[in-house]
Amino acid sequence: MKRCLFGLTALWxxxxxxxxxxxxxxxxxxxxxxxxxxxxxGQEYPQVNSQGYARFRIMAPQAQSVSVGxxxxxxxxxxxxxxxxxxxxxxxxxxxxxxxxxxxIDGGTFNDPGTLNFYGSTRWESGIEIPAHDQDFYALKxxxxxxxxxxxxxxxSMNTCPRAFVYTPPDYDKDPKVRYPVxxxxxxxxxxxxxxxxxxxxxxxxxxxxxxxxxxxxxxVMAYGLTNDVKFGGLRDFDIKPFQTVLVDExxxxxxxxxxxxxxxxxxxxxxxxxGGMETKTITLANLDIFSHIGLFSGGTFSLEDVDKTPxxxxxxxxxxxxxxxxxxxxxxxxxxxxxxxxxxxxxxxKKAGINSAFYVSPNTAHEFLSWRRSLREFAQMxxxx
Amino acid sequence: MKRCLFGLTALWxxxxxxxxxxxxxxxxxxxxxxxxxxxxxGQEYPQVNSQGYARFRIMAPQAQSVSVGxxxxxxxxxxxxxxxxxxxxxxxxxxxxxxxxxxxIDGGTFNDPGTLNFYGSTRWESGIEIPAHDQDFYALKxxxxxxxxxxxxxxxSMNTCPRAFVYTPPDYDKDPKVRYPVxxxxxxxxxxxxxxxxxxxxxxxxxxxxxxxxxxxxxxVMAYGLTNDVKFGGLRDFDIKPFQTVLVDExxxxxxxxxxxxxxxxxxxxxxxxxGGMETKTITLANLDIFSHIGLFSGGTFSLEDVDKTPxxxxxxxxxxxxxxxxxxxxxxxxxxxxxxxxxxxxxxxKKAGINSAFYVSPNTAHEFLSWRRSLREFAQMxxxx
Numbered sequence: 001m002k003r004c005l006f007g008l009t010a011l012w013x014x015x016x017x018x019x020x021x022x023x024x025x026x027x028x029x030x031x032x033x034x035x036x037x038x039x040x041x042g043q044e045y046p047q048v049n050s051q052g053y054a055r056f057r058i059m060a061p062q063a064q065s066v067s068v069g070x071x072x073x074x075x076x077x078x079x080x081x082x083x084x085x086x087x088x089x090x091x092x093x094x095x096x097x098x099x100x101x102x103x104x105i106d107g108g109t110f111n112d113p114g115t116l117n118f119y120g121s122t123r124w125e126s127g128i129e130i131p132a133h134d135q136d137f138y139a140l141k142x143x144x145x146x147x148x149x150x151x152x153x154x155x156x157s158m159n160t161c162p163r164a165f166v167y168t169p170p171d172y173d174k175d176p177k178v179r180y181p182v183x184x185x186x187x188x189x190x191x192x193x194x195x196x197x198x199x200x201x202x203x204x205x206x207x208x209x210x211x212x213x214x215x216x217x218x219x220x221v222m223a224y225g226l227t228n229d230v231k232f233g234g235l236r237d238f239d240i241k242p243f244q245t246v247l248v249d250e251x252x253x254x255x256x257x258x259x260x261x262x263x264x265x266x267x268x269x270x271x272x273x274x275x276g277g278m279e280t281k282t283i284t285l286a287n288l289d290i291f292s293h294i295g296l297f298s299g300g301t302f303s304l305e306d307v308d309k310t311p312x313x314x315x316x317x318x319x320x321x322x323x324x325x326x327x328x329x330x331x332x333x334x335x336x337x338x339x340x341x342x343x344x345x346x347x348x349x350x351k352k353a354g355i356n357s358a359f360y361v362s363p364n365t366a367h368e369f370l371s372w373r374r375s376l377r378e379f380a381q382m383x384x385x386x
Numbered sequence: 387m388k389r390c391l392f393g394l395t396a397l398w399x400x401x402x403x404x405x406x407x408x409x410x411x412x413x414x415x416x417x418x419x420x421x422x423x424x425x426x427x428g429q430e431y432p433q434v435n436s437q438g439y440a441r442f443r444i445m446a447p448q449a450q451s452v453s454v455g456x457x458x459x460x461x462x463x464x465x466x467x468x469x470x471x472x473x474x475x476x477x478x479x480x481x482x483x484x485x486x487x488x489x490x491i492d493g494g495t496f497n498d499p500g501t502l503n504f505y506g507s508t509r510w511e512s513g514i515e516i517p518a519h520d521q522d523f524y525a526l527k528x529x530x531x532x533x534x535x536x537x538x539x540x541x542x543s544m545n546t547c548p549r550a551f552v553y554t555p556p557d558y559d560k561d562p563k564v565r566y567p568v569x570x571x572x573x574x575x576x577x578x579x580x581x582x583x584x585x586x587x588x589x590x591x592x593x594x595x596x597x598x599x600x601x602x603x604x605x606x607v608m609a610y611g612l613t614n615d616v617k618f619g620g621l622r623d624f625d626i627k628p629f630q631t632v633l634v635d636e637x638x639x640x641x642x643x644x645x646x647x648x649x650x651x652x653x654x655x656x657x658x659x660x661x662g663g664m665e666t667k668t669i670t671l672a673n674l675d676i677f678s679h680i681g682l683f684s685g686g687t688f689s690l691e692d693v694d695k696t697p698x699x700x701x702x703x704x705x706x707x708x709x710x711x712x713x714x715x716x717x718x719x720x721x722x723x724x725x726x727x728x729x730x731x732x733x734x735x736x737k738k739a740g741i742n743s744a745f746y747v748s749p750n751t752a753h754e755f756l757s758w759r760r761s762l763r764e765f766a767q768m769x770x771x772x
Contacts (some may be wrong), residue, residue, distance in 0.1 A: 042508065107447035
């Protein structure tokens with residue numbers, strides 16, 4: 001009975017969306033749908049319209065049920081046409097930016113064959129991109145481009161050569177005498193070292209900031225944070241030591257030996273999103289002789305208590321940066337509540353105490369990649385200002 | 387009726403395979419199945435046994451039919467268990483090496499959520515790896531590793547900055563005075579610039595050959611060959627000019643300006659697999675002032691006629707290398723028949739004419755990546771021997 005009721009509700013929502021009927025609290029759905037920019041070559045679906053609605057179309061003629069799951073953003077049941085395709089439109093517009101999703105077909109979980117896959121939720125998931133009003137800052141433009149290098153670095157602690165990605169700025173190979181600061185940039189739970197240069201577009205954000213003269217050139221290192229062995233919700237049991245060993249004892253020495261880095265504390269930063277922010281806070285506070293600039297994107301805040309209980313914080317930390325998506329701040333179950341302390345009040349207290357502290361809120365986004373693309377853009381402009 | 391018969395046949399095959407009954411012409415299936423090395427983290431299926439049989443398991447409780455399509459290697463219908471999973475084993479062992487596949491679920495095409503995806507057949511497909519007896523040469527080992535760099539190079543002809551991948555050998559950044567030869571290495575129809583470093587494992591093949599002292603260090607450049615706008619079978623209509631423009635007029639100058647290359651003809655090679663071999667033959671013969679070493683992997687042969695009708699061939703070409711999988715040679719519809727001339731007879735004729743010519747046959751493989759991994763291993767050892 002429950003399933004049946006859900007089916008009816010979902011069908012009503014799809015029908016409402018597809019017929020573009022104006023509801024009192026929902027604008028009419030504009031018929032200007034275009035393929036998502038993340039679609040596989042030549043694929044027409046999924047599509048997105050100018051209001052941010054997403055429309056899905058799946059071919060599965062003999063299926064009994066097909067629906068789209070958009071993480072915390074709810075589900076969209078698709079309706080079958082006579083030709084055997086299943087089509088549906090989201091109940092409401094999606095936030096601007098990148099979203100993971102998957103299909104449920106006859107009770108099984110699959111990806112949409114129309115779009116590219118991105119590693120999230122400990123699996124390769126489908127991705128869709130809602131064009132953002134400020135998408136220019138992460139667009140592929142006709143500017144000089146840096147490179148994203150896949151490295152395999154030796155790790156005794158892991159007994160293998162794990163993969164990491166390294167962004168080098170456009171002029172990196174022009175002058176072999178120039179050395180660069182380094183940002184170690186971590187993904188979130190369920191993601192891996194591919195996240196920041198794929199769904200995060202970190203390399204394009206850097207290329208565009210550099211072309212605009214807005215930042216000092218630096219290297220970004222993106223490694224796997226060993227986050228995925230922990231079940232979501234069991235984060236308190238996460239042991240930071242294995243990743244700290246890989247990062248501090250193995251990866252950093254490899255990077256400093258194989259890239260032209262400025263290898264002193266003043267020129268090394270660490271930041272991370274969500275669980276990568278938790279990792280960043282723990283590792284940097286335990287290693288203030290190694291890191292000077294710290295960024296937490298939707299992954300905790302810094303309080304005066306953190307400062308007072310960490311020897312050397314006031315002398316060694318050059319910047320603490322905290323950010324959230326506005327929907328995280330609005331929602332008491334996200335943002336402030338979840339991550340220990342009001343971020344704005346914390347920032348004010350730190351500033352009063354003379355700490356170089358910054359707080360950024362990404363407008364109209366939640367715990368998702370547009371918040372973090374914008375956070376990187378803001379954070380990058382504050383880094384290595386010596 | 388036809389579908390019904392197919393269904394019965396397939397069910398019989400699966401049942402035969404799963405129950406491991408010894409048939410007169412088929413050995414018993416050993417019960418030593420292990421997860422494929424290409425599975426997503428933590429995924430138990432697909433699995434492979436020591437004989438090369440593949441076993442698939444898909445969760446889709448309400449599905450009507452689930453089958454596995456393995457390209458030219460036929461299909462495997464899966465049978466539903468009471469728990470809602472669908473399981474089946476291939477009718478026969480698969481060739482060693484990498485294979486693309488996909489699922490057909492209730493008439494729709496999807497990927498197996500258990501395994502990684504690889505770009506082939508103009509879409510991201512599921513991949514499975516049958517351990518090869520000689521897999522050591524492309525294994526991730528504890529040796530110095532080169533890097534695979536994602537570059538975005540300016541292309542006026544394409545009016546964008548297309549992506550290419552560049553392999554640099556392990557010591558590339560050690561001495562800024564050393565310059566390297568370059569191999570331009572092309573994927574096949576339906577694939578893209580990711581193929582050689584992912585399913586091809588070109589970087590690991592190079593790392594291992596270099597660690598063994600078997601080759602001279604060189605750079606490999608892997609770009610998209612613009613092959614996917616042509617329908618398979620319509621290859622005769624393919625226009626080489628747009629890709630030749632990107633490669634010769636845009637990519638090569640970018641690589642020579644941004645990497646420490648030896649940029650003369652003697653130190654530039656081109657090779658490609660399948661349709662990439664056709665591209666290689668056409669572009670190199672039209673540009674013998676640019677390329678000196680040429681490799682065709684399952685993508686055509688060189689005849690004395692090619693030599694005679696190409697001005698400067700005898701003076702300028704330092705190596706022609708041709709390879710096929712043995713199953714291509716055995717099958718008159720593949721190999722010799724398809725690609726214009728008996729490759730062994732052609733090699734003999736070229737050798738008699740004083741051309742440095744090599745012919746390699748990959749044992750017990752077809753038109754697939756293990757043939758090409760081995761071809762790269764052989765070809766690399768013959769390159770840049772000046």
